[in-house]
Amino acid sequence: MGNLPALSWGPAGPLARTCGTSYGASDAQDLRRHAKIGSVELTLLGTGAPAGLPRPDCPCAACATALGEAARAATALLVDGTVLLDLTPGAAFAAARAGRSLGGVRQVLLSHPHNGPAVEVPAGLPQPARVPDGRELALLTGHRVRAMPMDAPGTGYAVTGPDGQRLLYLPPGGAPAGLDETVQPYDMVAADVVGRPDALARLRAVGALGPTTDVIAVHLDHDVPPGVELRRRLAAAGARAVPDGTTLTVGVYEDVPDVPRRTLVLGGARSGKSVEAERRLESFPDVLYVATGGSRGGDTEWAERVSVHRERRPGSWRTVETCDLVPLLKEDGPPLLIDCLSLWLTDAMDSVNAWDDDEWAGGGERALRGRVEELTAAVRETGRTVVAVSNEVGSGIVPATASGRRYRDELGRLNAAFAAECEHLLLVVAGQAMVLRGG
Structure with missing residues (x-):
């Protein structure tokens, strides 16, 4: 991808502007049509590690059994059809398989600690960019995206929908840094549960992760065999995994796994x-x-x-x-x-x-x-x-x-x-x- 641009910021606050493309007030009505009123829809175009699962040319038992729904492309999240978190190879095809389109995407944000492999940006998508740590991006669709500092290279994103539903997305190998104040629980958290379980501990410590928070494991690699063992490990953390292409509604209570007492x-x-x-x-x-x-x-x-x-x-x-x-x-x-x-x-x-x-x-x-x-x-x-x-x-x-x-x-x-x-x-x-x- 080369050097990625950062978002521009105006003197009065963050602007919905990336790579020279800005949106005026006349576009607001059209853009809001892409946001589902009353809820936030999250489509997981991929849920795997950056190299995917199975890893190419890896002979391990976990990769050998990662077939069918257990196979996972690199993690990428589509929020209400307007925000794409992480651009990965084959994102457009993954969206099509999930019954979604990338045609309404107005923001492509990267979380990974590196620019990743060279990925051709599909026609019509804005160039990928990053939000500086601690800054907030306001979209005309009513979504707000705030960049959360990590304890390792990478960027986390807290996305708030037009009606207040709250989603937190963390990069692979990263956990939040500087969480000192108690905050309201997120409705959904998508994180590297297997690689960084302590990220959930930090969120729980400040009240950002509550008993009804739907925790979705992403960036899944071959550390844990897919199937029963993966489900058991995730359930111990109050988390779950879903197949690639799954669409979830943020803010709707799901069957969150009970942690045995x-x-x-x-x-x-x-x-x-x-x-x-x-x-x-x-x-x-x-x-x-x-x-x-x-x-x-x-x-x-x-x-x-x-x-x-x-x-x-x-x-x-x-x-x-x-x-x-x-x-x-x-x-x-x-x-x-x-x-x-x-x-x-x-x-x-x-x-x-x-x-x-x-x-x-x-x-x-x-x-x-x-x-x-x-x-x-x-x-x-x-x-x-x-x-x-x-x-x-x-x-x-x-x-x-x-x-x-x-x-x-x-x-x-x-x-x-x-x-x-x-x-x-x-x-x-x-x-x-x-x-x-x-x-």
């Missing part, structure tokens, strides 16, 4: 269960990470494990090391990520001296049952979002010692009791999450 993630050693649990909350701000393992003085290998976990967590998360879970579950607050129940059980069994046969028979077993019942009752009654991790044991070699068998049996009972109080239950095997309950 209580989730138990099970798995064996190095199965990926902790990563899966963290992934379920990475689009939410102010998560409280509850580490039940504590510190082990002199154990350098354990210290390295803890360090890896800490480095993986978003910077906005807080960490507390405790096995006293019941008070946390009873009080209000941000989501809890508990990692893990197996270490909580070790502490609970230590507290009742469960390793001694006489102590176990003389009241230790009864005391442990009481601790587990207290924990599961708190999970049942909690108002917080909870994601807990635990080891799935008992499928392999029978422990050689009585204490080992006792621990194995009690962990199985704890997992079953905790799972009974959760809406969502996952088993992670070889890095792959299998849904046992909760879709």
Whole structure:
């Protein structure tokens, strides 16, 4: 595309002017016919990453299965037939396949951090341009487009329709920067949910993303296999994906995915269960990470494990090391990520001296049952979002010692009791999450 022009700005505010083409008041009536009164229609001409999905010449499993509706062209959005967000190869054909025309487009705006591949501008379209960060473009159709600064190269666009419907579009790999003030929730957000889930966390933190905001995943790449796995990952963030060519009405409440309030993630050693649990909350701000393992003085290998976990967590998360879970579950607050129940059980069994046969028979077993019942009752009654991790044991070699068998049996009972109080239950095997309950 070469060097792209920026929009011109008049002394009295932004003008609907790009590349030397301006629109006078006499054009307003004709232009308004392109805007649907009472709603904003968004047509997703493409929903894929800049290279598309499948990527050309990529042999990975995700690309090999990205067929039919799972195939995605580079993301481009058509708003009310008047504003085109990102010009991609084949945009005119994509619009035709979706039953739309680019003939009424009055503004073509780019969001990508680069000019992209050379794309021939279809006849009749204005040349692509950018709105400077923080500035607002007013169109004679009644639409307003404000450029939102990003924390990475690129531009986000907040589009407000003639009747106030609000759409936010974020570029690939970008998250909003400088969101300090609380704002009203957007009706719809189209963003790189898989690549930058923390963008949703930032929007949630200031109230820009609410429970009825329709979050549409775009810029989809081969990081996640299409189909069931993609839907599951997006639902955990309260988002969804739609096929290329879909037309959505901004401001009309859709079936926004419910984020499960209580989730138990099970798995064996190095199965990926902790990563899966963290992934379920990475689009939410102010998560409280509850580490039940504590510190082990002199154990350098354990210290390295803890360090890896800490480095993986978003910077906005807080960490507390405790096995006293019941008070946390009873009080209000941000989501809890508990990692893990197996270490909580070790502490609970230590507290009742469960390793001694006489102590176990003389009241230790009864005391442990009481601790587990207290924990599961708190999970049942909690108002917080909870994601807990635990080891799935008992499928392999029978422990050689009585204490080992006792621990194995009690962990199985704890997992079953905790799972009974959760809406969502996952088993992670070889890095792959299998849904046992909760879709």
